[in-house]
Amino acid sequence: MAEKKTIDARGTYCPGPLMELIAGMKMASVGDELEVLSTDEGSAKDIPEWINKVGHQVVSTTEANGTWHVVVRKMK
Amino acid sequence: MRILIVGGGMGGTILANNLARRLKGELKANKAQITMLSASDKHMYQPGLLYVALGRMAPDELYRDQASLLEPGIQFHADPVEEFHLDKNHVKTKSGKTFNYDLIAIATGSRAVPEEIPGLAENSINVYTEEAALKFFKTINEFKGGRIVIATGVPHKCPMIPPEVTFTLYDFFKDRGMLDKVSFHYCYPIGRLHSLEPVSKWMQGEFNARGITTETLFNMKEVDGAKKVVRSEEGSEVKFDLLVAVPAHKGMQVVEKNNLGKGGWIPVDRNRLTIEGHKNAFALGDTTNIPISKAGSTAHFEAEALAENLASIVKIGTPVRDYDGKVFCFIEAGKDRATYAMFNYNNPPDPKPPTKSIHWFKMAYNQLYWASARGLL
Numbered sequence: 001m002a003e004k005k006t007i008d009a010r011g012t013y014c015p016g017p018l019m020e021l022i023a024g025m026k027m028a029s030v031g032d033e034l035e036v037l038s039t040d041e042g043s044a045k046d047i048p049e050w051i052n053k054v055g056h057q058v059v060s061t062t063e064a065n066g067t068w069h070v071v072v073r074k075m076k
Numbered sequence: 077m078r079i080l081i082v083g084g085g086m087g088g089t090i091l092a093n094n095l096a097r098r099l100k101g102e103l104k105a106n107k108a109q110i111t112m113l114s115a116s117d118k119h120m121y122q123p124g125l126l127y128v129a130l131g132r133m134a135p136d137e138l139y140r141d142q143a144s145l146l147e148p149g150i151q152f153h154a155d156p157v158e159e160f161h162l163d164k165n166h167v168k169t170k171s172g173k174t175f176n177y178d179l180i181a182i183a184t185g186s187r188a189v190p191e192e193i194p195g196l197a198e199n200s201i202n203v204y205t206e207e208a209a210l211k212f213f214k215t216i217n218e219f220k221g222g223r224i225v226i227a228t229g230v231p232h233k234c235p236m237i238p239p240e241v242t243f244t245l246y247d248f249f250k251d252r253g254m255l256d257k258v259s260f261h262y263c264y265p266i267g268r269l270h271s272l273e274p275v276s277k278w279m280q281g282e283f284n285a286r287g288i289t290t291e292t293l294f295n296m297k298e299v300d301g302a303k304k305v306v307r308s309e310e311g312s313e314v315k316f317d318l319l320v321a322v323p324a325h326k327g328m329q330v331v332e333k334n335n336l337g338k339g340g341w342i343p344v345d346r347n348r349l350t351i352e353g354h355k356n357a358f359a360l361g362d363t364t365n366i367p368i369s370k371a372g373s374t375a376h377f378e379a380e381a382l383a384e385n386l387a388s389i390v391k392i393g394t395p396v397r398d399y400d401g402k403v404f405c406f407i408e409a410g411k412d413r414a415t416y417a418m419f420n421y422n423n424p425p426d427p428k429p430p431t432k433s434i435h436w437f438k439m440a441y442n443q444l445y446w447a448s449a450r451g452l453l
Contacts, residue, residue, distance in 0.1 A: 009367045011421040014235050014403065015271040020367045022230045022265055022295060026324075027339050046267050053293055053310045 002031035010039045010067060017043045018050060021072070025056070028074045033059060036070045043068050077108045077390045080175055082157050082167065083183035084114025084142045086122075086449060087361030087375030091181055093451030094383035096147035099390060103149040108390050110150045111177075113169060115184075117142050117154035120206075121445050123372060126237070126408070129203040129212035130244055133442075138206070145449050157184075160334040162354050179356050179386055182342060183379075184331060186233055186362035186370055190323035193229065195299030196306075200321035203241060204233065215318065216248060221257030222317025227296050227306055229324030230265050233362060233370045236417070238262070238322050239270060239279050240408040245320065246286055247411040260286070263294035263306075263314060272417055272425050275407070282409065296321075325370065327363055341365035346421070347398035349382050358382055369403045376448065377402040383451075406438045414438050 007024050009017035017038040024034050036047060047070045048058045059071040079095065081088045092112050102108035119142045127133035143152050159168040166176045188204035190197040201212040224245065228238045242262055249258045262269065262283065268276040269283070269290060283290060295309040299319065307313050326332075327340020336342045336351070342359040343352045346366045351357040360382055361375030368374055378399050385395035401421030408414045409430035416434060417425035447453040 007367065012367045012401070013272055013419050013424050014369045014417075015231060015367070016266070017367075018266045019230055019271050023324075023339075026230070042273075049267060050293055050310075054295070 002029070002033065004033040004035065006035045006037065008037045009043075010037050016040070017070075018046050021047060021070075022050070025074055030074050030076060032074050034072055034074070036068075036072070038068045038070065039066060041068065043070055047072065077102075077179065078177045079108065079110045079386060079390075080167065080177035080180045081110065081112045081183065082114075082160075082180065083185060083361070083363070084112055084116065084119060084152075084154075085183060085185045085361065085375070086372045087185075087363075087379045088112060088114070088181070088183035089119065089142070089145055089449045090376055090379035090451050091183065091360065091383050091386075092150050093145070093147045093449070094380060095386055096150050097451065098383060098387035100149075102390055111175060112146065112150055112152045113155055113157055113167070113175065114142060114152070115154070115156035119145055119449065121442070123234070123445075124442060125203045125206065125209040126240060126244065127442070128206065128209040129201075129216075129241075130248055131213045131217065135206050135210065140446060140449075145446070147451070157330060160330075160336060162336075162351070162357050165356070177356075179389065180358070181382060181386070182331075182336075182351070182357070182359040182363055183361045183375065184328040184363050186325040186327050186340065188233070188323040189326050190229075190321055192324060192326075193296050193298060195301055196296065196319075196321055196323065199299045199301040199304075200227075200319040200323075202321045202323055203237065204323065212320075216245065219258075219318055221254060223259050223261060223315060224318045224320060225261045225263060225306060225314055225316035226320045226322070227263040227294065227314075228265055228322040229296055231325055231370060232322050233325050234405075235271055235369050235371065236405045236407045238264065239275070241320060241322070242288065243282070243410045244408055246288070251411070260288040261314065261316075262288055262290045263296075263308075264290070264292050265295045267292050272419075272427075274425055274427050275417055278415075278427055278429075325362070331363065337365060346401070348385070348395060349378060349399060358386075368401055369405065371403060371405055373402075373404045377404075406434070406441070408435065408438065 414435035
């Protein structure tokens with residue numbers, strides 16, 4: 001059964017939200033959703049860029065109170 | 077109060093020593109007890125492996141007897157834990173002993189797992205164990221020339237290793253008069269050259285000056301040793317004559333076997349280092365799932381905060397401070413220049429141009445480390 005997991009990368013610089021997501025993807029199963037919380041506005045661009053390049057799916061990208069919520073789904 | 081520290085690396089050792097000094101009176105009066113369980117009776121200075129890989133340090137310079145680093149009063153056993161029973165406040169060790177505790181801190185570290193990428197372990201070199209570092213040196217020592225590819229996995233210990241290994245290898249072949257025979261190609265998992273943006277910008281200038289080519293958004297998928305190519309999850313293929321890997325890491329197997337955390341990473345509170353669901357259990361260093369650098373300095377600063385908190389729990393029944401995410405990393409920019417990055421949860425790094433004096437401070441720290449491990453620095 002697909003799971004939803006949150007990666008709270010707020011206020012962290014190294015390795016950073018995208019690197020945390022890449023690590024999280026390795027441990028996830030196909031169909032799982034991962035939500036990345038990031039205070040780096042760049043995450044709204046660089047996470048979808050990688051997700052699209054590698055062939056996963058961006059479910060949503062929203063911002064609230066300075067935190068970006070990027071939800072993605074593992075597709076393969 | 078019985079305090080059990082599992083793991084005798086940098087985090088566990090600094091924690092134990094710092095705590096022993098804070099609880100000197102309680103230890104003497106038998107009101108507190110500190111016990112350390114480690115997988116080895118030796119302590120390795122892991123950052124020294126890079127210098128072993130370059131032929132600049134001998135392997136035996138990396139080790140001290142673990143017991144010799146510990147404050148009097150700390151009970152040390154080279155007897156690795158095999159079972160954690162956090163709900164029952166005890167652990168069981170390889171020798172069959174049971175250790176009960178009131179407070180436990182887990183600092184078992186992480187390990188490189190090149191074997192998880194097909195073909196990587198057999199067709200690459202890395203700097204993450206003594207054996208690997210020696211193989212690294214023998215390989216570069218005999219290398220006659222060709223394309224050197226540096227490729228990085230996620231997550232990895234010491235985020236400065238990808239640039240450091242590139243810059244120091246460049247100088248290694250420069251000193252041998254071989255720059256006309258080698259080329260460097262640097263591959264990195266995200267869309268820039270380093271996870272820290274200021275470091276990435278600085279690296280770009282240094283790479284341009286050296287003619288080092290790059291490919292970003294490159295996550296290793298498999299290595300074909302016969303064709304000498306490494307393929308990425310993103311669909312590209314890179315040819316190499318020598319593949320230098322910064323392999324992905326996992327937490328220790330004992331963590332996974334005991335269901336303490338997926339991938340061997342234990343979920344903790346990022347400020348108090350408390351293991352989720354257990355008020356009297358803590359983790360620090362590489363062992364945690366906190367999204368910050370897996371580095372010795374992280375373990376060091378976490379250990380200082382945790383020591384203060386554990387001592388406070390013994391003395392006044394409550395922790396007193398938060399770990400603020402502090403990390404300090406030296407960055408070797410070649411054989412004789414270095415810079416550093418320092419940051420925490422609230423303040424980004426602002427690395428300065430490399431200098432010889434910072435390099436020599438790093439060289440000095442390679443020896444000062446032993447004072448650091450003893451909790452004196």
